[in-house]
Amino acid sequence: MSFKVESEIHCCGGKLLKLSHDSSKTGTSMNVNVYLPQQFYHKQSDKIPVIYYLSGLSCTPQNVSEKAFWQLQADRFGFAMVFPDTSPRGEDVPGDPANGWDFGLGAGFYVNATQQPYAKNYQMFSYIHDELPTVLDQFFKNPSLDFLDNIAITGHSMGGFGAIAGFLKHYSSKKYKSCSAFAPIVNPSKVPWGEKAFGGYLGSDAAAWEQYDPASLIQKVQNNGTDRILIHQGTSDPFYRDQLKPELLLESVKGTSWEGKIDLELVEGFDHSYFFVSSFVPQHAQFHAKNLGLI
Template sequence: MSFQVDGEVASCGGRLLKLNHESKETKTQMSVNIYLPQQYYTKQTSKIPVIYYLSGLTCSPQNASEKAFWQPQADKYGFAVVFPDTSPRGDEVPDDPENGWDFGLSAGFYVDATQDPYKKNYRMFSYVHDELPRALHQHFQKQGSSSQLDFLDNIAITGHSMGGFGAISAFLQLRSANKYKSCSAFAPMVSPSGVQWGEKAFGGYLGNDITTWKKYDPAALIQTVKNTNNDYILIHQGTSDPFYKKQLKPELLQQAAKGTTWEGKIDVQLVDGFDHSYYFISTFVPKHAEFHAKNLGLI
């Protein structure tokens, strides 16, 4: 599968590539950004690991690329960063009938929809965790540099808000396959089945049978998925975040982990005065970068 290059921007010591490609899963053109660190251009012999960053509601690949400041950390440790889009897009893609911002376009919730009219295009779980990594691997293989970038094996995942939910959900769902070496999140929604954002999205994409929601709900998954590798999940949450108490509730993941192999392994760090914005995210990206670099074997 080939990518079209929409732009190439010099950033820090490397370059940010702005790409798009035709997705078989979403049946649309999908945009994705990838930051290639300075180590990519020095042609080092060891493979460069990859961190996948999932953005939140209303975002595109541009938001985190421009405002999260992952690039200096990528250069420091030697990993690449992939910024997927948050939903399929296009005139034919169904949107929120209520014209809201928390469902539909820019709000795919990283699930595979099973309900009409969304199931044709909203295949974000399969797209992000299967099709996109394989497509990137094939693309760079054709460029002659697949041996430099490890899109498939030595990888980690993180995200913000809706993307934080998506990161933790996928990390737990794919734990038996050891898909991701580590997982972190910024202000994630950890129990979507019990909050307004999640109820609306899960109901619209997955239907009204609440038992089917548990496949994606981190608070439910953590009670059934075994932590066989002594993994930790790192979470930062701002105490001045207006969504903290009503929609996000990261402490619920710690509560759900009690009595399981994950008890004591959910590190929720509350940080006073920080909100839900990229001022918050960019402040704590260095801590998350170090956390993942250790798990990816870079430290």
């Protein structure tokens, strides 16, 4: 399955590639940005690991590529970055019937929809975790890029939820070496954004919701003893108290193997924007670089 290179941009010491491809999972064309660090072009590393970054509600691959400054950290430690889109898009792709911004186009919630009319296109869980890494590996066909094995995952807001859920659902196979999140929705079954999305994509069955809810998933996953999840949350985030509620994840792990393994850092005065995200990307980059064997 071939990618089309829409543009190739020199950035920091490497290049940002803006790509598109036809997805078999979503049935649409999907955009994805990939940053290849300076080590790739200077042949300084035999094997370059990859971090997948999942963006939040209403975002495209451009927001994080232009505002988070991951490229500087990628050059520093020697990892590549993959920035997928947040949902399928196109004239025939159903959106929010209420014309909202928190469901439908730009708000795929990284789940596999089971409800109509969304099930045809909104297969974002399978797209992110199965199809995209595979087709990237097939497209680049470069032994110095590791899209499949030495990988980590992170994300912001809706994407933070998607990162944690994907990490936990693949934990037994050790697909991801590490996971972090910026202001994630940690218990979507109990907040308005999640209730709307899960209801629309998954229906009314609470058991279907639990299959994606980090607060439920983490209680069923046995920590190997060393893994930790890093989370940053701004105290001035307007969504902190009613939509994100990171403390609910801490409550859910009490008495489990994950108790004491969730590093929640509340940072005074920070909001929900990319000013917040970019401020703590260096800490998250170092966290993943260590787990990816780069430090």
